[in-house]
Amino acid sequence: MMTAAQRLAFTEGTGGFFTANDALVTAQLLGATAVFIWVAWLCVSSYKEWGDEVITQGEMIGVWLRGVLMMMILLYLFTT
Numbered sequence: 001m002m003t004a005a006q007r008l009a010f011t012e013g014t015g016g017f018f019t020a021n022d023a024l025v026t027a028q029l030l031g032a033t034a035v036f037i038w039v040a041w042l043c044v045s046s047y048k049e050w051g052d053e054v055i056t057q058g059e060m061i062g063v064w065l066r067g068v069l070m071m072m073i074l075l076y077l078f079t080t
Contacts (some may be wrong), residue, residue: 030077035071042067 002010002020009057010020016027046063055063 010046028078032075035074039067039071 007020018078043064046055046060050057050060
């Protein structure tokens with residue numbers, strides 16, 4: 001929680017363009033977008049490797065599950 005002095009300093013520093021809550025939401029959205037793109041890339045890459053017979057189907061599913069687990073953990077951390 002910000003004190004009145006901190007709130008005033010933040011408002012003066014940003015020129016009243018956005019609030020601290022707006023900055024937090026922006027950071028969360030950027031982090032969530034990066035995580036979603038990373039997991040999508042991970043899934044597509046492992047699917048291509050499975051199609052090229054570099055990895056087995058079980059390994060591909062394992063990569064997908066680990067990616068989704070990491071996504072859930074990171075998104076939880078971003079939003080708390």
